[in-house]
Amino acid sequence: MNRKSFLTTSLSLIGISIWPEAQQKKKYSTSILLGKGKPELYNSDIPLLKPVGVAYLEMQKAANKEGIILEIVSAYRSFDRQKSIWNRKYIRNKKKGLSPEENINKIIEYSTLPGTSRHHWGTDVDLIDGSKVREGDVLLTDKFLGQGPYAKMKKWMDKNAANFGFIRPYTADENRKGFYYEPWHYSYAPIATPMLKEYLALNLKTLLSTPDLEGSEYLSSNFLTKYRKENILGIAKELKRF
Numbered sequence: 001m002n003r004k005s006f007l008t009t010s011l012s013l014i015g016i017s018i019w020p021e022a023q024q025k026k027k028y029s030t031s032i033l034l035g036k037g038k039p040e041l042y043n044s045d046i047p048l049l050k051p052v053g054v055a056y057l058e059m060q061k062a063a064n065k066e067g068i069i070l071e072i073v074s075a076y077r078s079f080d081r082q083k084s085i086w087n088r089k090y091i092r093n094k095k096k097g098l099s100p101e102e103n104i105n106k107i108i109e110y111s112t113l114p115g116t117s118r119h120h121w122g123t124d125v126d127l128i129d130g131s132k133v134r135e136g137d138v139l140l141t142d143k144f145l146g147q148g149p150y151a152k153m154k155k156w157m158d159k160n161a162a163n164f165g166f167i168r169p170y171t172a173d174e175n176r177k178g179f180y181y182e183p184w185h186y187s188y189a190p191i192a193t194p195m196l197k198e199y200l201a202l203n204l205k206t207l208l209s210t211p212d213l214e215g216s217e218y219l220s221s222n223f224l225t226k227y228r229k230e231n232i233l234g235i236a237k238e239l240k241r242f
């Protein structure tokens with residue numbers, strides 16, 4: 001045993017670590033947290049991290065017994081994909097005559113700035129009931145409420161999703177700010193929560209500056225501070241228990 005490892009062993013025996021940086025090591029790389037990495041996904045039909053895919057399939061099996069067919073509309077999404085969604089919406093809103101500020105506020109009712117989507121993590125999924133006839137836009141709140149085609153699925157998920165680790169981040173809570181209510185969106189809490197914790201430690205103001213992003217000159221420092229507080233953190237409390 002050399003002197004260094006002897007010292008490390010001795011100190012760790014009395015509960016002192018001389019390598020604190022090793023304990024604070026990040027589990028998720030910055031590129032993975034920003035949607036710029038290559039996460040290992042379950043498969044192309046279930047584009048979720050492997051353990052998330054396993055939990056999803058268990059939940060799907062249980063829902064199936066009640067005649068509900070959980071179907072993925074959207075799961076993992078890369079930074080570049082989010083950027084193209086943002087730019088498409090920005091150009092469309094601009095043509096309608098919205099000012100840059102109105103435009104950005106309109107986009108962030110439901111869509112995120114690239115680099116800030118929970119869909120980047122492979123832990124989040126938008127779901128519908130595949131046993132129903134699919135007509136037009138499926139991710140509309142009314143379709144999940146009252147007599148809507150996905151109301152039965154939503155009720156089942158209200159009762160059971162958390163048992164499989166899935167929590168809805170964008171709740172109907174009136175006190176919640178940020179993105180609108182999304183009854184279709186679920187996060188796998190056991191992984192999404194530690195990912196959010198590491199994500200919040202990043203220097204977003206530097207990392208989010210994106211070339212070729214429509215409207216980027218209007219994303220001021222004040223805007224980003226508010227966006228972090230109200231949008232990134234405007235989620236169910238269960239997903240913020242670090």
Ligand SMILES: [Zn+2]
Pocket residue numbers: 074119124125126185186
């Ligand atoms: Zn979503």
